[in-house]
Amino acid sequence: MAKKKKLSKQQLRRLQANRTKKISQTEPNKAQVSDESLLGEPQKGLVISRFGQHADIENDQGELLRCDLRRTVSSIVAGDRVIWRANLTESGNHGVIEAVEERNSVLTRPDFYDGVKSVAANIDQIIVLSSILPELSFQIIDRYLVAIEQMGAEPIIVINKSDLIDEFERLKIDGQLDYYREIGYQVHWLSVKQKQGTTQLAELLKGKTSILVGQSGVGKSSLVNQLLPDAEILIGDVSDVSGLGMHTTTVARLYHLASGGDLIDSPGIREFALWHLAPEVIFDGFIEFEQYRHECKFRDCKHLNDPGCALKAAVQAGKIKAERLENYHKILESVASDKPAHKIDISK
Ligand SMILES: Nc1nc2c(ncn2[C@@H]2O[C@H](COP(=O)(O)OP(=O)(O)OP(=O)(O)O)[C@@H](O)[C@H]2O)c(=O)[nH]1
Ligand SMILES: [Mg+2]
Ligand SMILES: [Zn+2]
Numbered sequence: 001m002a003k004k005k006k007l008s009k010q011q012l013r014r015l016q017a018n019r020t021k022k023i024s025q026t027e028p029n030k031a032q033v034s035d036e037s038l039l040g041e042p043q044k045g046l047v048i049s050r051f052g053q054h055a056d057i058e059n060d061q062g063e064l065l066r067c068d069l070r071r072t073v074s075s076i077v078a079g080d081r082v083i084w085r086a087n088l089t090e091s092g093n094h095g096v097i098e099a100v101e102e103r104n105s106v107l108t109r110p111d112f113y114d115g116v117k118s119v120a121a122n123i124d125q126i127i128v129l130s131s132i133l134p135e136l137s138f139q140i141i142d143r144y145l146v147a148i149e150q151m152g153a154e155p156i157i158v159i160n161k162s163d164l165i166d167e168f169e170r171l172k173i174d175g176q177l178d179y180y181r182e183i184g185y186q187v188h189w190l191s192v193k194q195k196q197g198t199t200q201l202a203e204l205l206k207g208k209t210s211i212l213v214g215q216s217g218v219g220k221s222s223l224v225n226q227l228l229p230d231a232e233i234l235i236g237d238v239s240d241v242s243g244l245g246m247h248t249t250t251v252a253r254l255y256h257l258a259s260g261g262d263l264i265d266s267p268g269i270r271e272f273a274l275w276h277l278a279p280e281v282i283f284d285g286f287i288e289f290e291q292y293r294h295e296c297k298f299r300d301c302k303h304l305n306d307p308g309c310a311l312k313a314a315v316q317a318g319k320i321k322a323e324r325l326e327n328y329h330k331i332l333e334s335v336a337s338d339k340p341a342h343k344i345d346i347s348k
Contacts, residue, residue: 217245
């Protein structure tokens with residue numbers, strides 16, 4: 001049985017705060033129009049951003065309207081297409097969202113206390129933004145790739161802040177990135193600061209709905225600001241003390257690109273937890289392992305020190321990068337140890 005985690009004071013405080021939040025969310029929204037005759041005809045809208053019990057939607061005329069959420073529609077995120085009705089009274093928000101259209105895809109993120117939460121919907125491709133500062137970690141990149149592979153979206157690896165290293169260092173890292181190119185991923189260098197690489201990236205975003213994900217401080221909002229100078233999104237420094245980002249962006253928001261296509265900026269997360277995924281799904285997330293799936297001597301091979309392990313042999317033969325197999329094991333270990341002892345709600 002899983003050992004019950006002893007919660008720290010900070011975790012207990014968060015748990016308490018979340019409980020209070022949940023209680024207040026289930027209370028009836030007093031401002032919401034409940035009389036059907038005071039609502040207009042159902043119409044279509046696109047969710048730009050979601051805040052608690054409200055969402056900013058865009059109507060067919062391109063206007064941004066703040067709407068309430070019917071309590072029956074709990075899961076609404078940026079990128080969702082919804083049916084909403086205008087509030088015909090003078091008071092309260094512009095309308096009420098009544099239903100969410102079926103999603104083509106959804107990016108989810110597990111939260112230790114709140115269960116699996118949706119981040120954004122109807123996404124074609126995911127830009128995994130990493131940067132030289134706060135840290136360039138292939139383990140974090142691999143975690144993102146696993147999460148993205150299981151949702152069936154297209155990941156694009158982008159390394160920002162190339163201005164912080166010299167050409168020698170850049171080539172060294174680029175050599176490591178070659179492995180990702182070889183197994184089929186698109187990889188790009190970027191310096192938002194020096195405006196290098198943005199034009200090529202903008203080309204990839206054309207006509208598609210993309211989301212920027214990555215740790216706090218890697219420069220997601222800075223990139224959106226550069227692509228859309230009118231957006232004027234808040235950006236934050238990377239802390240000198242902790243070396244970490246300041247979590248400046250707090251909710252995901254969709255922006256329309258001038259060249260066609262949409263780009264969603266999202267809040268940075270320290271680490272993409274994967275404990276909601278089964279071990280087989282994590283294996284599938286390492287796409288180059290597939291060809292060795294049935295090659296190990298033993299069917300229940302753990303790919304550690306098992307005799308006749310095809311993955312280990314592939315590492316020794318230089319076909320699989322050793323660090324990828326290590327990261328696979330690190331992810332499996334963290335999945336086993338991070339899993340919350342309480343039951344997780346995966347309905348959101
Ligand atoms: N040197 C350098 N700094 C950059 C570059 N791009 C962004 N920054 C800086 O990185 C810091 C963080 O940028 P943000 O755009 O706020 O990062 P973010 O990923 O949106 O962070 P969160 O909203 O917290 O998730 C800011 O101080 C930016 O000026 C770059 O290409 N080079
Ligand atoms: Mg940001
Ligand atoms: Zn094996």
